[in-house]
Amino acid sequence: MQPGTGTGxxxxxxxxxxxxxxxxxxxxxxxxxxxxxxxxxxxxxxxxTFHFHNDNDNWMYMDKGGHVLTSYQLSRLGHxxxxxxxxxxxxSIWIGGATGFMYQTVIEILDGFSAEWGASPGDIAxxxxxxxxxxxxxxxxxxxxxxxxxxxxxxxxxxxxxxxLGTNKMESILKDYNGHTFWISGNLKRLTKSNALPPWLSLxxxxxAYGMTGASGNSTSYQNRPIAPFERRWRLLxxxxxxxxxxxxxxxxxxxxxxGLSFIKAPTPALEYSxxxxxxxxxxxx
Numbered sequence: 001m002q003p004g005t006g007t008g009x010x011x012x013x014x015x016x017x018x019x020x021x022x023x024x025x026x027x028x029x030x031x032x033x034x035x036x037x038x039x040x041x042x043x044x045x046x047x048x049t050f051h052f053h054n055d056n057d058n059w060m061y062m063d064k065g066g067h068v069l070t071s072y073q074l075s076r077l078g079h080x081x082x083x084x085x086x087x088x089x090x091x092s093i094w095i096g097g098a099t100g101f102m103y104q105t106v107i108e109i110l111d112g113f114s115a116e117w118g119a120s121p122g123d124i125a126x127x128x129x130x131x132x133x134x135x136x137x138x139x140x141x142x143x144x145x146x147x148x149x150x151x152x153x154x155x156x157x158x159x160x161x162x163x164x165l166g167t168n169k170m171e172s173i174l175k176d177y178n179g180h181t182f183w184i185s186g187n188l189k190r191l192t193k194s195n196a197l198p199p200w201l202s203l204x205x206x207x208x209a210y211g212m213t214g215a216s217g218n219s220t221s222y223q224n225r226p227i228a229p230f231e232r233r234w235r236l237l238x239x240x241x242x243x244x245x246x247x248x249x250x251x252x253x254x255x256x257x258x259x260g261l262s263f264i265k266a267p268t269p270a271l272e273y274s275x276x277x278x279x280x281x282x283x284x285x286x
Contacts, residue, residue, distance in 0.1 A: 053118025
């Protein structure tokens with residue numbers, strides 16, 4: 001997104017209205033999402049004095065990948081909104097970075113006052129990393145050549161712990177870390193400056209963990225029903241990817257669609273490595 005190009009008082013008035021719109025929209029979205037988050041996650045749990053809790057081993061680090069992804073993507077969206085509203089390049093970078101980091105930090109504060117959880121130093125570090133990756137690239141290149149993405153495939157683990165992993169398909173997309181893979185995706189043409197490569201081609205490195213029916217360890221039963229003793233495993237992946245933002249289209253709808261896809265890793269063949277199975281080729285990995 002770029003600021004308007006009008007001149008004189010009309011242009012100044014338009015940018016003022018855009019800034020007011022962005023500010024009002026941010027306050028509304030922030031307030032609404034925090035209200036829903038409070039009622040969904042915190043309302044029914046006992047409150048406590050503010051405290052920290054080390055949860056770095058939870059979900060085999062998959063939740064940390066979620067924090068990096070969210071802070072990075074919120075920073076990118078905040079930056080785009082600031083540029084559209086007419087803020088300078090430099091100010092927009094810091095507005096974007098602060099958007100991603102502060103939104104996530106407020107959630108950590110809420111966790112810190114909950115007896116059920118606690119503010120996580122690891123989560124704060126992951127939030128910082130996501131926003132810092134956005135800021136650093138925007139400062140160096142004025143664009144995002146390396147993106148944080150996610151992919152998802154359905155798993156059967158949610159049926160064993162629906163309270164943790166989702167009671168339906170939509171909840172499982174959000175909660176079931178077994179089906180998530182977090183990727184670092186680099187645009188090859190932008191990084192190598194090679195004119196021989198298509199502008200949309202990227203190479204992505206991914207991390208996925210599975211076999212998890214609990215956060216720090218697997219559950220043995222749920223509602224008096226035994227749960228199979230799954231082995232908790234991790235795997236590393238290397239795969240081609242599509243930089244959706246580099247696909248050209250004259251359609252406004254297609255451009256919006258590609259914007260929405262920008263955080264999703266495309267399903268492609270992949271090279272997979274795990275400690276148990278060694279190196280193997282996946283014909284298609286989601």
